[in-house]
Amino acid sequence: MQIAGIALIATFLALIIKEQxxxxxxxLILFTGCAIFLFLxxxxxxxxxxxxxxxxxxxxxxxxxxTILKIIGIAYIAEFASHISKDAGMGAMAxxxxxxxxxxxxxxxxxxxxxxxxxxxxMMPVR
Numbered sequence: 442m443q444i445a446g447i448a449l450i451a452t453f454l455a456l457i458i459k460e461q462x463x464x465x466x467x468x469l470i471l472f473t474g475c476a477i478f479l480f481l482x483x484x485x486x487x488x489x490x491x492x493x494x495x496x497x498x499x500x501x502x503x504x505x506x507x508t509i510l511k512i513i514g515i516a517y518i519a520e521f522a523s524h525i526s527k528d529a530g531m532g533a534m535a536x537x538x539x540x541x542x543x544x545x546x547x548x549x550x551x552x553x554x555x556x557x558x559x560x561x562x563x564m565m566p567v568r
Contacts, residue, residue, distance in 0.1 A: 447473060447477065448473065451473035454469060467528065489510055492510065493506060515546055515549070518542070519541065522535075523536075
């Protein structure tokens, strides 16, 4: 509720300021977005810790869990940067940020995909 309230207040203020000072309105939105992200860092840390504990208890290789968490982090950060770029009127930059995020995710996923394919091949009966 606090985040929604802060976002709505910042949005209304930005709409009012935008007519007089568009740059300040953009900076207000940028600052508010970063503040919301920083407000959520503790929550994100708790979630990551819980997932790592669950993976360790289940006997899952931590490399895979850390890779998946990195992939999720890249996706969120790329989306955040893309939205900020779109808000600034830089649609082309936003598209490039999204492409970079997708390529980084693919690069991180290759080792997991390799292990998955090897596992499937080893499960197949030999002819």
